[in-house]
Structures are given as C-alpha cells and as structure tokens.
C-alpha cells in the first residue's frame with residue numbers, strides 16, 4: 399500500500415524496485431496541438447500523476463460538485479491505495495522534429511540531444527506500426543493491475559483533444575529485478591531473468607550507464623532513454639525443446655540460473671572455460687552475446703514484463719516479453735541488440751513492436767515534468 403514519491407532528481411519507475419504489474423502506453427499528439435497546449439498537457443499530467451501515485455483520485459475525485467457532470471476520476475481505484483504506483487513519462491523524437499523529421503512543431507528542435515537518433519532496423523525485426531512509436535509514453539507500474547490501468551485510463555482521459563492512445567500493453571510478473579533486495583523473477587521460458595542487471599544499489603554503474611550526463615542539453619541531464627520492444631515468444635516450440643538445448647540457448651542453468659561454466663546464480667560466467675576443447679558456454683548463447691565483454695563494456699538497466707494477449711486460432715499463446723531497458727545513450731541498446739544478431743534465442747522469439755523515448759529527470763517541487771525543456 400506504500401506510496402513511491404513522484405518528485406525527485408530522477409523519475410520514479412527506473413531504479414524503483416520493479417513492481418509486479420505494468421500498463422505501458424504510447425500516445426500520439428493530436429495534429430494542430432500548439433506548444434502551449436503541449437505544455438498544459440504536461441502540467442495537467444504532472445498534477446494528476448502526483449495524486450495518482452499518492453493513492454488519491456484525480457481532480458475533484460469521483461463526486462463532482464454538480465452530479466450532472468461526469469466525475470473527474472473514473473473511480474475503479476477507490477480504496478485500493480497507492481500500490482507503489484510509479485508513472486514514468488517519455489518524449490518521442492517526433493515531438494522535436496515532426497513526423498517527417500524536417501519540422502519543429504513545438505519550437506524545441508534546437509533542444510534535441512545529438513544522441514537521440516531513431517533506432518535503426520535490426521536483422522530479424524518484424525515490427526508492426528500499430529505496436530510501435532508514439533510521441534509520448536507513460537510507463538505505469540504498480541503492485542495491483544487495477545491501479546496501473548486506472549492511472550493510464552485517467553491520463554488518457556485528461557489528454558483528450560491534445561493526445562490520444564496509440565497503443566498500450568499490459569504486463570505481469572516483472573522479468574527483472576532492479577534491487578538486490580528482490581529475488582530474481584522468471585520469464586515465460588522459465589529462466590531467471592535479471593541476474594546480471596544494473597541494480598539500484600550500484601551507484602557508480604547508474605551514473606555510468608543509466609543517467610544522462612554532461613553530454614546532453616541541460617533539460618535531459620539526470621534523465622535517461624527508455625527502449626521498449628514487444629518480443630513475441632514461440633512458447634509451444636520452446637516447450638518441446640530439451641532442457642539441454644534450453645540451457646545452451648541462454649548459457650545458464652534453468653533451475654538455479656548459474657552460468658554453464660559452473661557456480662551459483664551470481665557467479666561470473668567464464669566464457670573460455672572448457673573441459674575438452676569446446677567451451678561450456680556456447681559462443682552464440684544469449685548471455686555471452688549480451689554480456690558487457692562482447693559489447694565494449696556497455697550495460698543496460700532492464701525492467702521488462704511478461705505478457706499474454708490471449709491466444710491465436712491455432713491455439714498458440716500470444717505470449718512474450720515486453721522488454722524495457724533504460725540507458726544513458728540509445729547507442730548502448732543498439733550495440734547490444736546488434737550483437738544479438740546471432741543469438742541462439744532468435745529461433746524462439748520475434749520482435750514485433752518498438753519504441754524509443756527520452757525520459758526527462760524528475761520534476762522538482764512546484765514544477766511540471768520536462769519544464770526545463772520549454773524554458
């Protein structure tokens with residue numbers, strides 16, 4: 399029932415110990431929205447977010463003074479408390495340069511950080527436009543799904559006439575731990591996920607790999623970049639694969655999560671170790687290719703969720719991983735994802751949605767989110 403404060407040096411929902419539930423939403427800004435309208439929207443969203451994360455209803459709540467008007471708050475989270483709700487807001491590149499990349503719809507083009515390049519297309523991408531992009535995003539995480547859904551629903555309602563939902567995703571069962579105080583959860587392939595993640599306790603690593611620094615314009619310092627990838631997992635194929643093959647794909651054991659080179663979950667993998675010539679960890683295993691050693695030392699803060707969107711006409715689960723990572727520079731994600739081109743895991747997954755947003759630092763008391771961008 400605890401509340402996570404909205405305000406601070408960084409936005410909540412990044413190093414906050416990952417909650418169990420997700421509702422992620424991408425918004426399109428309505429054409430004709432002015433710079434002042436956009437600022438007003440961010441102001442309204444900040445005020446609403448402060449109420450919602452505090453466990454309070456938005457506006458005047460569920461009982462308007464005039465009962466002939468619809469209530470300000472939709473009501474379904476009444477009595478549920480804050481549920482550790484965090485709302486993390488991101489700004490898409492189109493907000494700075496327009497849909498064609500040539501414009502300046504809100505007079506902020508000159509504030510675009512040099513690092514904020516669009517994601518390139520990757521080998522094996524099967525992205526659907528209807529699951530990708532959006533000029534604004536909101537990541538709502540909470541321990542109760544109703545609280546997360548209520549938050550997105552009310553933010554969407556507040557945005558009417560200025561921005562509308564483009565796509566959204568529900569997630570459950572966090573697939574990463576972001577604090578040493580948490581147990582490592584499992585993804586839908588049954589493997590522990592988050593073992594080698596950047597953790598909240600690793601102050602130096604957060605500065606180096608997660609928070610944007612001096613390289614960016616002032617408005618983004620202390621912020622981060624959010625990458626989302628909707629990754630479908632072909633569960634039925636996986637479930638017919640031998641345990642030996644499953645462990646080879648990841649380079650870790652299934653039950654304990656230890657590296658195949660030996661040791662317990664948190665022991666470092668030894669990629670060179672071999673009994674009789676062949677390394678014990680396959681050179682094309684997921685863990686080896688994603689490891690900093692293969693990627694110029696780069697680390698990502700992963701904060702994804704499992705999803706199941708029902709099933710298809712063949713009786714297969716529409717299941718997967720809604721991958722979310724936070725990094726200081728989008729190039730870090732690009733580097734790792736490129737290196738995963740030969741990942742053994744690729745036989746069992748498809749990337750079907752994608753987005754990249756700049757995540758401004760936390761709003762100080764009395765300020766609205768991303769205020770410095772407009773000053």
Ligand code: HEM
Pocket residue numbers: 585587589590591592593594595627629630631648650684685688689690697698718719721731734735738747
């Ligand atoms: C590690 C699963 C996609 C980056 C791992 C581990 C698992 C896993 C089980 C080992 C435990 C751990 O350290 O967390 C998956 C699944 C994916 C997926 C099921 C897709 C459905 C991705 C993507 C990226 C990524 C798209 C980034 C582009 C990483 C990194 C590590 C990792 C950086 C840590 C490697 C290390 O330092 O040892 N993943 N992953 N993963 N994954 Fe993934």
